[in-house]
Amino acid sequence: MKAAVELNNISRHYGEVRALDRISMVVNDGEFFSMLGPSGSGKTTCLRLIAGFEKPTDGTILIHSKDTTNVPPYERDVNTVFQDYALFPHMSNLENIEYGLKMKGVAKAERRQRAEEALTMVALPDFGSRRPSHLSGGQRQRIALARALVNRPRVLLLDEPLGALDLKLREQMQVELKTLQRKLGITFIYVTHDQGEALSMSDRVAVFNQGKIEQIDTPQNLYRKPSTIFVANFVGTANILQGQIAQELSGQSHPFSVRPEHIKFVDSNTAVDIIKLSGILIDMQYYGTHNRYEVEVAGDHRFTVEMACTEGNSKENLPQIGQTVIIGWSAASMVYLPES
């Protein structure tokens, strides 16, 4: 597989602060690649380095095998969709979309036609003559997308593009973005702090934490086989056990993680390969598709348990808050993690 973007030992320091600390990664051509992490983890800095808005303190950046470390943004074959859209307020939507083509010296007739096509692609064909200020957030988002894509970049960078949209619109745009990416076959590098978004859209995800990459993997592997405690915690919900209790339960000194949906309420005569613990149910939350339970086990350990809401789980046979319960999980559902 060909590489679209390669970062080799990239560091970016702001004075004493190490926004990025010697990270390396390879984004494949045509891939939907997400950079996931909490705010301040370095993911946006990483995107800005690929776009060329900033220069790395150290390391090299290759875009399509060409060293672009010192190439200014206006000479790079990448385009960016900004979190705040960054549409030019003094231009119409059509002028905004045409801008990149105009700067590259594309003839007026052709760029007009391509801009109209881009407007149609984002389903806003009649909005060309309006100003961005007359559009809703979702519509601006589409114009920003059209403005980037009209240049036919080989790599599209997206900086939390759906961050400002409400939930329903965000879900709809997620589907549209993914469909668009599949159709165009362009490499998407997508920055988000929303793990659900990263899991549902991406081919691969890089998890950032404190200027370093914790793991780069497929969404399935990130969830099933997190390689660090941070990833287990950040991607989905995890019950992480370490120290003495981990030793007692697993017989090994490593910390381990169990997903809430792998824990069940059991009784004392359930099969032996199930690890069992007794505790008190202290809270229950209803989520429509599932219930979430908080169970406190002796020694201040809290477990989150998730159970699907099915017909069989009627109110009577569900545990009640304050009740003593036995929780259990199979050894196969445990993921061992290195010490942090």
Add this chain to the structure above:
Amino acid sequence: MKMTTSMIHLRQKLSTFLYRNSTLYLLILLIPPLLWFGIVYLGSLLALLTQSVYTFDDFSMSVLPTLTLQNYINLFGASNFDIVTRTFLMAAAVSIACSIVGFPIAYYMARYAVGWQKGFFYIAVLLPMWASYIVKAYSWTVILAKGGILYWFINRTGLTPVIDFLLSLPGVGGNTLSTSHLGRFLVFTYVWLPFMILPIQTSIERIHPNLLSASADLGAAPSQTFRTVLLPLAVPGIVAGSIFTFCLTFGDYIIPTLVGPSGFFIGTMVYTQQGAIGNMPMAAAFTVVPILVVGLYLTFAKRMGAFDAL
């Protein structure tokens, strides 16, 4: 003094009443400033406009409330029109020069200066405004005088032929720097520069840095970004600044008196008309000129789309 229960009760009732009737509350707040603006500002302006259509009787040297357009017709008389064009050209030149000199300073202040630098720039721009403007104008007469520091500098750097050439140009020159249009232009540009820098700085500060990044991202070289994004979005600031520099030059009567060749400016003319002669109507007619010019300028700027991004 202790507040009685009934007083507290009354206060609560009043607060509730005002809270519920927000229009009334706003009116109470706004009436004093509205009166001030209405009577003192607009009223006096209206009085001025009215004066400009009154008749000045040359024989009795008194103002008669007979309505006439003669004052405005007089504005187009050769000598008066000369004054208007002279002032207009100077105001335009000063505004253009201030925007050219002010823009980079404002740009730096808005984009790059942080921490102590920001404070330094603000003080550097504002400090000259704290000093009396008459003192500054007088100091310039010393700076520009023959044997003054500027001539000394010109001699030392061998620029004498250049300055001699500039002073020989009609409409620009004069006998010496301090009696030339060029000298007057320098003083005006110096004195009004802060009024140009601050509005431009504000307008550039309002441009989100991502817009400039986006422009570069879309393939625009820095010079293209400047032309197509930065400058158009800074235009409201330039327009606001140039209104200041324009009006201040138009109305000024001190600098034209101290520096530059003889010949009236609108400011000096107004001063003479209403002071020495007592011809208030003609002075008022002269005063209407800058108002009209700025009005036209704003209309033109709006037509050109200068305020579309606001």
